[in-house]
Amino acid sequence: MSSIEYNRVSPKYIVVDLIGYLISGVMATAVSFVPLVVFQWSLGWIPPVVVGAISIIMVALTPRRVRAIGYALRDDDLVFRRGIMWTRVVAVPYGRMQLVDINRGPLARAVGLSELKLVTAAAATGVTIPGLPEAVAEELRDQLVALAESRRAGL
Amino acid sequence: MTHVAPPTGLSDGEWHRLHPATPLLKGGIALVAIIGFMVYNLRDAFIETLFGGGRGDEDPVSWLLGHTAFWVIALAVVGFLLLLVAAFYVSWRMNTFRITDEVVEVRSGILFRTHRKGRLDRIQGINISRPFIARIFGAAKLEVNVAGQDANVQLDYLGSAAADDLRREILRLASGTQAAATATAAAASGGTLIEQRVHELLAPELDPAEAPLESVVTMNLGRVIGSLVLSGFTIMVIAIVVAVVISTSLTGEAFFLFGIVPGIIGGASYYWSRFTRSLRYTIAGTPDGIRIGYGLLSTSNDTLPPGRIHSVQVSQPLLWRIPGWWEIKVNRATKSTTTDGSGQRNTTILPVGDRGDVMRVLGLVLPGLSTDEALEMLRRGIESKGGDDGFTTSPRRAAVIRWFSWRRNGFALLDDAVLLRKGAIWRELVIVPLARMQSVVIEDGPVYRRLRLGAVKVHTVAGPISPSLGALDRTDAEGFFDSVAAAAVRSGTSDTSHHWRAHEVRPADAS
Numbered sequence: 001m002s003s004i005e006y007n008r009v010s011p012k013y014i015v016v017d018l019i020g021y022l023i024s025g026v027m028a029t030a031v032s033f034v035p036l037v038v039f040q041w042s043l044g045w046i047p048p049v050v051v052g053a054i055s056i057i058m059v060a061l062t063p064r065r066v067r068a069i070g071y072a073l074r075d076d077d078l079v080f081r082r083g084i085m086w087t088r089v090v091a092v093p094y095g096r097m098q099l100v101d102i103n104r105g106p107l108a109r110a111v112g113l114s115e116l117k118l119v120t121a122a123a124a125t126g127v128t129i130p131g132l133p134e135a136v137a138e139e140l141r142d143q144l145v146a147l148a149e150s151r152r153a154g155l
Numbered sequence: 156m157t158h159v160a161p162p163t164g165l166s167d168g169e170w171h172r173l174h175p176a177t178p179l180l181k182g183g184i185a186l187v188a189i190i191g192f193m194v195y196n197l198r199d200a201f202i203e204t205l206f207g208g209g210r211g212d213e214d215p216v217s218w219l220l221g222h223t224a225f226w227v228i229a230l231a232v233v234g235f236l237l238l239l240v241a242a243f244y245v246s247w248r249m250n251t252f253r254i255t256d257e258v259v260e261v262r263s264g265i266l267f268r269t270h271r272k273g274r275l276d277r278i279q280g281i282n283i284s285r286p287f288i289a290r291i292f293g294a295a296k297l298e299v300n301v302a303g304q305d306a307n308v309q310l311d312y313l314g315s316a317a318a319d320d321l322r323r324e325i326l327r328l329a330s331g332t333q334a335a336a337t338a339t340a341a342a343a344s345g346g347t348l349i350e351q352r353v354h355e356l357l358a359p360e361l362d363p364a365e366a367p368l369e370s371v372v373t374m375n376l377g378r379v380i381g382s383l384v385l386s387g388f389t390i391m392v393i394a395i396v397v398a399v400v401i402s403t404s405l406t407g408e409a410f411f412l413f414g415i416v417p418g419i420i421g422g423a424s425y426y427w428s429r430f431t432r433s434l435r436y437t438i439a440g441t442p443d444g445i446r447i448g449y450g451l452l453s454t455s456n457d458t459l460p461p462g463r464i465h466s467v468q469v470s471q472p473l474l475w476r477i478p479g480w481w482e483i484k485v486n487r488a489t490k491s492t493t494t495d496g497s498g499q500r501n502t503t504i505l506p507v508g509d510r511g512d513v514m515r516v517l518g519l520v521l522p523g524l525s526t527d528e529a530l531e532m533l534r535r536g537i538e539s540k541g542g543d544d545g546f547t548t549s550p551r552r553a554a555v556i557r558w559f560s561w562r563r564n565g566f567a568l569l570d571d572a573v574l575l576r577k578g579a580i581w582r583e584l585v586i587v588p589l590a591r592m593q594s595v596v597i598e599d600g601p602v603y604r605r606l607r608l609g610a611v612k613v614h615t616v617a618g619p620i621s622p623s624l625g626a627l628d629r630t631d632a633e634g635f636f637d638s639v640a641a642a643a644v645r646s647g648t649s650d651t652s653h654h655w656r657a658h659e660v661r662p663a664d665a666s
Contacts (some may be wrong), residue, residue: 001597001633001637002633019596076641076644077640077643079640084599084603085600086598086599086601087598087599088596088597088598089596089597089636090594090595090596091595091596091597091636091639091640091643092593092594093594093640093643093644093647095644095647095648096592096593096594096643096647106335119614120593120594120614121302121488121593121615122593122594122614122615122616122617123215123617124612124614124617124621125594125614126592127475127594151647151648
């Protein structure tokens, strides 16, 4: 598996992911001020500091995290990897795919990206390839559906 | 009005109706009981609130009859009951089913019509259950399990013999065999209606007409009771009792004792359901799959056609180690709507058994693993303490994470299945047929990377088992990932078990 050549997702996805993490980070930090402001706890400064630090780390790592996302179409299966601290590599044989979904969130649509979701009979498979340019996503979907059709296995 | 057609004719592609007693069995009995209960209990209060108290010594019945309001209300009640009876009757009339070569269809509903079709080649199993009251009426509920959540086609209720025949016919159609139906009208036991009922009640859960079916596991009372006494649930119960006793004696309040009453009721019903279900447990192989029978008063039996089992787990609760008992569970691509509280109807295929039982059941469930080597690997997977026994186990440095089990924690790849073995205290073996697995994953985290370890998971359809193995050497884990990914594709394309009799020449040959 060390020899797999991964396709990277679009660098534009960094922006999408960044904004997402920024929003949730700001919101989480705001909520963590509640003990300090509302209840006036003496140690109330700890939650905002911790949550804020985690949010900043998450945001700072976004470019690396996005670069770590990769997918590869091998002869008989699709391999998807993601994660830097906790890495996860999944192989899904084409014959096991039940359906292929394309989703577009508002942010991703603004920069012309789509998200491709593969569904097998196992909920745990959980393969969602984010940050694909729309044309690429649609081409990939058609290709995957054709491959799945030609290798369909009984359930 | 057509009654239920003769048993053999149910799969002729025409629409049929269900058993005439269906409305009663489905809710009529409950309705009658509830009305009776209400009338009995509320009679006095009802009369008093309606007509005021202080009737003195006057005879209440004659007093009532003299009242006009009584007649209005009585008419309303009778009208309501008649309406209900009519509704039950119409709903029975409107509830029809048919079985064609490709699908099983059910139409039901009066105002809101539903029409459900299940494709025969997607059948995951057929369940025939006979609740106690239905058994008295000679009726049975047949449920065709189709892949997916809540995607089952239910035929409730059918005549008992008709249900058995229908099951055979559906399985024959689903198996892809081209052989003509082996005419097998159930041998009517003759005699009066009552004799037939008695005969059916006493008949073993495995349909005798389907002989020679012999259960490969025999349950005995001692083992069933022992398995319950030694179960993890018992440990929990004891812990709770001890906690309650201590807290009561410390605080001197009897308050906690009241809290335990619902617990006792719940616990007793859990034990009772496990007990009744395990006591007459049978499992046998048929040409159309494994048949598992359960139940004492209410019986049920499941038929799992070949290739419908997505993973198998052999496990041992801690205390079962003393007598050497095991339990077998499976993942299936269907969720039955008729599971009970403990949810074990469809997933536990061996409630308790010794090693011989386990091996026999595994032989039925995984016919592909019947070679001597495979059986030896299964045995090692269940019992071995680890070491150099054909399993790729965790390296010594993984002892940091797997304190006791690192010697045993490992996997083995067979031709068409993968074995995952883990646990030194709670021993467990998971077997995933490669043709059924959906995807494979390899994971690591900061600690694992430091130790050059990796974790693998094999994804199957949802169920009680999620096959995974942690703390493997990174290289071994990668090797596992590569070989399983390749083998899954290979066995996926060569697998033909969904039409398990398509190549069959002689209809009674396969087993």
